[in-house]
Amino acid sequence: MFHLELEPRFSDTDALGHISNTALPVWFEQARTPIFQIFHPTLETDTWPLILARLEIDLKAQSYWHMPVEIRTGIGKIGNSSCHVVQEAWQNGKQVARGVAVLIHFDYAAEKALPIPDEIRSALSEHLMD
Amino acid sequence: MFHLELEPRFSDTDALGHISNTALPVWFEQARTPIFQIFHPTLETDTWPLILARLEIDLKAQSYWHMPVEIRTGIGKIGNSSCHVVQEAWQNGKQVARGVAVLIHFDYAAEKALPIPDEIRSALSEHLMD
Amino acid sequence: MFHLELEPRFSDTDALGHISNTALPVWFEQARTPIFQIFHPTLETDTWPLILARLEIDLKAQSYWHMPVEIRTGIGKIGNSSCHVVQEAWQNGKQVARGVAVLIHFDYAAEKALPIPDEIRSALSEHLMD
Amino acid sequence: MFHLELEPRFSDTDALGHISNTALPVWFEQARTPIFQIFHPTLETDTWPLILARLEIDLKAQSYWHMPVEIRTGIGKIGNSSCHVVQEAWQNGKQVARGVAVLIHFDYAAEKALPIPDEIRSALSEHLMD
Numbered sequence: 001m002f003h004l005e006l007e008p009r010f011s012d013t014d015a016l017g018h019i020s021n022t023a024l025p026v027w028f029e030q031a032r033t034p035i036f037q038i039f040h041p042t043l044e045t046d047t048w049p050l051i052l053a054r055l056e057i058d059l060k061a062q063s064y065w066h067m068p069v070e071i072r073t074g075i076g077k078i079g080n081s082s083c084h085v086v087q088e089a090w091q092n093g094k095q096v097a098r099g100v101a102v103l104i105h106f107d108y109a110a111e112k113a114l115p116i117p118d119e120i121r122s123a124l125s126e127h128l129m130d
Numbered sequence: 131m132f133h134l135e136l137e138p139r140f141s142d143t144d145a146l147g148h149i150s151n152t153a154l155p156v157w158f159e160q161a162r163t164p165i166f167q168i169f170h171p172t173l174e175t176d177t178w179p180l181i182l183a184r185l186e187i188d189l190k191a192q193s194y195w196h197m198p199v200e201i202r203t204g205i206g207k208i209g210n211s212s213c214h215v216v217q218e219a220w221q222n223g224k225q226v227a228r229g230v231a232v233l234i235h236f237d238y239a240a241e242k243a244l245p246i247p248d249e250i251r252s253a254l255s256e257h258l259m260d
Numbered sequence: 261m262f263h264l265e266l267e268p269r270f271s272d273t274d275a276l277g278h279i280s281n282t283a284l285p286v287w288f289e290q291a292r293t294p295i296f297q298i299f300h301p302t303l304e305t306d307t308w309p310l311i312l313a314r315l316e317i318d319l320k321a322q323s324y325w326h327m328p329v330e331i332r333t334g335i336g337k338i339g340n341s342s343c344h345v346v347q348e349a350w351q352n353g354k355q356v357a358r359g360v361a362v363l364i365h366f367d368y369a370a371e372k373a374l375p376i377p378d379e380i381r382s383a384l385s386e387h388l389m390d
Numbered sequence: 391m392f393h394l395e396l397e398p399r400f401s402d403t404d405a406l407g408h409i410s411n412t413a414l415p416v417w418f419e420q421a422r423t424p425i426f427q428i429f430h431p432t433l434e435t436d437t438w439p440l441i442l443a444r445l446e447i448d449l450k451a452q453s454y455w456h457m458p459v460e461i462r463t464g465i466g467k468i469g470n471s472s473c474h475v476v477q478e479a480w481q482n483g484k485q486v487a488r489g490v491a492v493l494i495h496f497d498y499a500a501e502k503a504l505p506i507p508d509e510i511r512s513a514l515s516e517h518l519m520d
Contacts, residue, residue, distance in 0.1 A: 006397070009420045011282045013275035015175040015325065017435060021182045022159060022271045025152045030399045033456070043456055045145040045407060052151045057185045065275065066423070066433055137266070139290045141412045143405035145455065147305060152401045160269045163326070173326055175277060195405065196293070196303055275435040281442045282415045289412060305405040312411045315447045 001129055002073040004031040008065045019063040025055060028087045028099050031071035035085055038123045039105065049114070053082065054102035063089065063096040074129025078121055081105050081113035086129045131259055132203040134161040138195045149193040155185060158217045158229050161201035165215055168253045169235065179244070183212065184232035193219065193226040204259025208251055211235050211243035216259045261389055262333040264291040268325045279323040285315060288347045288359050291331035295345055298383045299365065309374070313342065314362040323349065323356040334389025338381055341365050341373035346389045391519055392463040394421040398455045409453040415445060418477045418489050421461035425475055428513045429495065439504070443472065444492035453479065453486040464519025468511055471495050471503035476519045 012023035033043075040049050063069065069091045076084035082104050089097040105114045116124070142153035163173075170179050193199065199221045206214035212234050219227040235244045246254075272283035293303075300309050323329065329351045336344035342364050349357040365374045376384070402413035423433075430439050453459065459481045466474035472494050479487040495504045506514070 007420070009416055010423075011274055011280050011416045011419060013435075014271055015273035015275070015277045016178055017175075017275050017277075020271050021185065022152070022155045024185075025155050026399055026401045029152060029401060030397070033400075045147075045403075048146055052189055054189065055151065055154075055185070055187045059182055059184065137290070139286055140293075141286045141289060141404055141410050143305075144401055145403035145405070145407050147405045147407075150401050156269055156271045159271060160267070163270075175273075276438055277435075281445065282412070282419060284445075285412045285415050305407075308406055312449055314449065315411065315414075315445070317445045319442055319444065 001127060002031070002034045004033075004071040004073070006030065006069050006071065008063065008067070008069060010065055013065050019065065021057075021059060024057050024059070024089065024097050024099065027069065027071055027089060028057070028073075028101060031073045031087060032085055032101060032103075035073065035075070035083075035103070035124075035127075039103075039120055048108070049105060051104045051106040051108075052101060053104050055099065056101075057097055057099040059097050061094050061096045063091045067091055069096070072129075073127075075124045075127045076100060076129060078116065078124055080115055083116065083124060131257060132161070132164045134163075134201040134203070135198050136160065136201065137198055138193065140195055143195050149195065151187075151189055154187050154189070154219065154227050154229065157199065157201055157219060158187070158203075158231060161203045161217060162215055162231060162233075165203065165205070165213075165233070165254075165257075169233075169250055178238070179235060181234045181236040181238075182231060183234050185229065187227055187229040189227050191224050191226045193221045197221055199226070202259075203257075205254045205257045206230060206259060208246065208254055210245055213246065213254055261387060262291070262294045264293075264331045264333070265328050266290065266331065267328055268323065270325055273325050279325065281317075281319055284317050284319070284349065284357050284359065287329065287331055287349060288317070288333075288361060291333045291347060292345055292361060292363075295333065295335070295343075295363070295384075295387075299363075299380055308368070309365060311364045311366040311368075312361060313364050315359065316361075317357055317359040319357050321354050321356045323351050327351055329356070332389075333387075335384045335387045336360060336389060338376065338384055340375055343376065343384060391517060392421070392424045394423075394461040394463070395458050396420065396461065397458055398453065400455055403455050409455065411447075411449055414447050414449070414479065414487050414489065417459065417461055417479060418447070418463075418491060421463045421477060422475055422491060422493075425463065425465070425473075425493070425514075425517075429493075429510055438498070439495060441494045441496040441498075442491060443494050445489065446491075447487055447489040449487050451484050451486045453481050457481055459486070462519075463517075465514045465517045466490060466519060468506065468514055470505055473506065473514055
């Protein structure tokens with residue numbers, strides 16, 4: 001499991017006074033960086049080998065500005081070409097959101113999914129999360 | 131079904147060259163405004179009666195800056211306190227994303243879910259989407 | 261002078277209840293599109309010939325969600341390689357912000373400023389704003 | 391001088407491949423938090439006593455994702471009701487941007503500027519930046 005501590009930005013709030021739901025996909029994307037690096041160590045955008053196919057987020061409690069957030073990131077399931085990234089956001093001792101991002105190993109030039117090679121599969125499986 | 135035509139903003143793009151996945155929740159939220167108005171005609175934020183409990187988005191194709199997007203919004207299911215808002219994003223004749231947002235009719239002061247009143251239920255059901 | 265009507269997004273608000281100051285640079289950037297097209301008709305990002313050197317924004321009044329905004333965009337001054345884009349945001353009959361963006365005609369490969377060619381200079385000067 | 395180290399988010403990039411100019415006002419706002427606290431220790435948004443009147447940003451070099459940014463924040467000038475916050479963004483040993491934010495001590499209910507009290511003026515002046 002990977003841990004990222006991030007600071008909500010004031011512009012992550014909205015007029016309801018709390019963190020906007022639209023900030024969670026931004027935070028979770030940022031916290032997927034170590035998963036991106038397993039697939040693509042250089043992180044160069046010209047040769048990026050992943051596409052996001054699906055995003056699910058359960059919002060479990062309000063989150064607030066000016067209080068750090070911890071994002072926990074692990075792997076939920078590894079398919080032939082796809083990989084489920086499971087993520088949780090915690091603030092002040094409470095789980096405020098849980099998400100699943102479905103990534104596809106992808107060849108942008110050929111516009112098709114690629115099987116996940118064994119060494120990547122093996123590296124991913126070290127981060128399985130229940 | 132409600133229709134919103136919106137213009138992607140340049141800052142909705144990311145370094146992969148297309149629209150960021152994080153823009154879709156922003157667009158879909160904006161397109162839920164007519165649903166918010168069914169629950170809360172004034173849209174005053176101090177008395178906002180809804181909370182977002184869950185967000186699901188399937189990303190089906192790349193979307194691009196400098197090409198209008200149409201968001202189609204309808205109702206998928208109405209529970210006792212909750213309501214599924216089904217949304218599609220279309221660009222250049224293609225469905226680029228489909229999402230479901232689960233809204234809860236909510237009393238922020240008491241911090242509890244409220245049943246959806248009959249007149250709101252009836253207004254929502256005029257916008258059922260298959 | 262160019263006119264863009266845009267709809268503030270709910271996520272443009274912040275916890276102070278109004279539009280965040282950080283939305284203005286986003287709106288103004290979006291409204292510079294016709295200026296970008298004078299320099300670069302295809303708008304292709306791989307061959308983008310402009311860099312933003314400076315941004316000034318005076319915030320004159322609160323702006324609000326759920327009320328359209330009109331952005332007026334013109335040219336303030338044309339230098340050898342640079343061009344001042346003057347922009348105003350109007351909402352509900354009131355000027356809410358005024359900005360100046362200094363664009364440089366730029367060669368990203370050589371990393372140096374380029375003189376503005378005469379035909380572009382002439383096209384820009386049709387949009388001078390007092 | 392206050393120091394904030396922040397991590398650019400992937401969604402701070404745009405299709406030109408680098409950090410969007412629109413991220414700088416967001417970063418600078420976040421880094422003004424210690425200044426906000428001098429005026430308003432609780433940071434409660436209902437009683438927020440400041441309004442942003444003007445924003446200037448000089449963009450001096452490209453900035454990049456996946457490399458930390460340091461924001462340096464100090465005070466440039468203190469007027470009767472206003473205060474200039476001077477900010478610099480540094481990445482990889484290079485100054486990438488410099489900004490000035492003009493804050494007004496403000497009574498939102500009365501909609502008018504308030505003189506800056508002496509104890510706040512004195513606390514601000516401990517952070518003067520050349």
